[in-house]
Amino acid sequence: SSTMSFSEAEVQSARGAWEKIYVDAEDNGTTVLVRMFTEHPDTKSYFAHFKGMDSAEEMKQSDQVRGHGKKVFTAINDMVQHLDNSEAFLGIVNPLGKKHASQLKIDPKNFRIICDIILQLMEEKFGGDCKASFEKVTNEICTHLNNVYKEVGW
Numbered sequence: 509s510s511t512m513s514f515s516e517a518e519v520q521s522a523r524g525a526w527e528k529i530y531v532d533a534e535d536n537g538t539t540v541l542v543r544m545f546t547e548h549p550d551t552k553s554y555f556a557h558f559k560g561m562d563s564a565e566e567m568k569q570s571d572q573v574r575g576h577g578k579k580v581f582t583a584i585n586d587m588v589q590h591l592d593n594s595e596a597f598l599g600i601v602n603p604l605g606k607k608h609a610s611q612l613k614i615d616p617k618n619f620r621i622i623c624d625i626i627l628q629l630m631e632e633k634f635g636g637d638c639k640a641s642f643e644k645v646t647n648e649i650c651t652h653l654n655n656v657y658k659e660v661g662w
Contacts, residue, residue, distance in 0.1 A: 512594050512648055518641075519591045525641035526588045528634050529626070530581060537577025540625045542567045548621055554614055580622065587649060598652065605656025616657045619650050 514522070529536050545552050546564050558573060560566040567573045583604060590596035608614040623646035631639040 512591065512597060514591050514644070516592070518644060521641040522591060522645045523588055525630060525634070525638045526585070526645070528638060529630055530585055533581040533585070534574055534578040536629060537579075537581040538568060538574045539577075540580070540622060540629060541573055541577045543625050544622055551618055551621070554612065584649070588645065591645065601649065601652045602656055605653045606660060608653070609657045609660045609662050616654050616662065619653045623650055
């Protein structure tokens with residue numbers, strides 16, 4: 509189904525958790541991407557046009573990696589602002605999913621990877637409660653992105 513079931517309390521605690529990590533969107537977004545590239549090196553193939561991807565140190569300094577890290581966090585932030593409005597939420601998720609499926613040809617398993625790394629970073633920096641508050645959000649994001657992929661016949 510395309511409706512989301514977040515209680516008001518869940519929305520508030522998810523937003524509270526997200527705010528903590530979003531304050532440093534560029535740095536934390538970069539950390540997430542660098543982890544993805546180093547722990548799942550196959551994901552680097554999607555970013556063949558990025559320069560300086562040989563070491564974690566280089567990636568951290570890369571304007572391209574930093575820019576994309578911020579972009580990822582900005583997109584998630586837009587979704588987090590609309591957890592209580594399915595239509596608005598899907599208005600962000602659907603075009604994003606379509607672009608990654610049709611244009612960029614990104615394997616949808618990578619959304620789960622990136623979400624898991626975000627949760628891991630939340631737990632490291634802010635503890636288990638922070639992570640737990642945001643887990644349902646990442647599940648929704650991944651579920652809806654996967655649905656978009658099915659619709660476009662991935």
